[in-house]
Amino acid sequence: MRKRLVSDLEDQGFTFAADQVIPPTYTDKSCIRNMYLAERQRFIAEKEQLLHRLERRALPYFAKGSEVTPASVHPRIELVKSRLQSDIFRYACLLWSIPVSSGYGRRMRFLIFDEANEKLIGVLGLADPVYCLAVRDSWIGWGNDDKRRRLWHVMDAYVLGAVLPYNFLLGGKLVAMLATSNEVRECFVDRYEGRPSGILKLVRDPHLVLLTTTSAMGRSSMLNRLKRNGEPIWASLGMTLGWGHFHLGNGQFEAIADFMRQESPEVFSSYKYGGGPSWKLRVIRSCLRELEIPATALQHGIKREVFAAPLCTNWKGFLREGKESPEFFDRSVGDLMSFFRERWLLPRAHRDSRYKDVVHRDILRQVRAKT
Structure with missing residues (x-):
């Protein structure tokens, strides 16, 4: 097992020196995409039958460029409930150059359709946020007890685009x-009113007051200048430190879990949902210790930008103290679309006509891209 992990890390550009593992140097975003390439290729190879089914069912809901009229775009948000909606969502996520997580704990998946042609504009996936995120906690001003009580009112956009x-x-x-x-x-x-939370089993007022998201590859031009009436919708909180375990994917986690189940069953069985942050991360850390691989193997070196979008004016007081009722911003889909149309959509359509040339073959090619 040790030889397999070391070989895989070295193939990705990691080097072993003394008592540490040194991540590769990333000169641009293409280098980061290449880090995810093996995982994408493995999925395509192993899920060929599933991919054919998703293509057959979902592709008709993707627009050709000739079907898009910028001045007529009118979005509709649909919460994923049916099998067909789920297939469309899953297929759309395959267009991302990095593997998309399925999220953790609570999950809400949305499809954004263009009512002008009933074709898909994009997807949004919300899930439980990670518990330990220093840049977020510092920005809010959270102590551990306040966070434990009110993190429930935050959701993380694990896919957004x-x-x-x-x-x-x-x-x-x-x-x-x-x-x-x-x-x-x-x-x-509608989803969470009256429902007890998964870990503490508390029934809370169903107030969603803050969204967070993290860029996949360094700084995000999509969110950094996203303002309405001069005010940022998404605020940049800073960069992560470049630690995680995505680079130990490509089938490695399954092997790690099997190894820990056999070598340290008492340790493996003690890791379960609700027992602390990131079950998968704790399994990997224990495996690295068992194999005497430095913990710095978890430092992939890709620093991601963290963003937050408050949904009410008094979000900070609510999340810190929980004493106030949220005073929510009034942002209807129609109002947001009107602003987007004049600020970005029509000017971009005038300057860049590439959207007109898109055909379904381009979508198929992007999903199955090998590089």
Whole structure:
């Protein structure tokens, strides 16, 4: 097992020196994409039958460039409930150059359709946020007890963006704006009102007051300049330190879990949901210790930008103390779209006509890209 992990890390550009593992140097975003390439290729190879099914069912809901009229774009948010909606969402996520997580704990998946042609603009996935995120906790001003009580009112956008051809029209900005809409908050209320939380089993008022997200590859041009009426919708909180375990994917975690199950069953069985942050991360850390591989193997070196989008004016007081009722921003889909159309959509359509040339073959090629 040790030889396998060391070999895989070295193949990705990691070097072993004395008592540490040194991550590769990333000169641009293409280097980061290459880090994820093996995992994408493995998925395509192992899920060929699934991929054919998703293509057959989902592809008709993707627009050709000839079907998009920028001045007529009108978004509709749909909460994923049916098998067909789920297939469309899953297929859309394959267009990302990095593997998309399925999220953790609570999950809400949304499809954004263009009512003008009933084609997909983009997708939004919300899930439980990670518990330990220093840059977020410092920005809010959280102590551990306050965070434990009120992290429930935060959701993380684990996938957020537009698909072809709407990405050429800055559709990612539209999806990022719609994530903060009244309609998304109302879906949260419908889903979680009266339901006890998964770990503490508490029934809370169903107030969604803050969204977070983390860029996949360094700084995000999509979110950094996303403002409405001069105010940022998403605030940049800073950069992560470049630690995690995505580079130990490509089938490695399954092997790590099997190894720990056999070599340290008492340790493996003690790791379960609700027992602390990131079950998968703790399994990997224990495996590295068992194999005498330095813990710095978990430092992949890719620093990601962390963003947050408050959904009410008094979000900080609510999350710190929980004494106030949230005073939510009034952001309807229609109002957000009107602003997006004039600020970004029509000017981009005038300057960049690449969206017109998109055909379904381009979508198939992007999903199955080998590089």
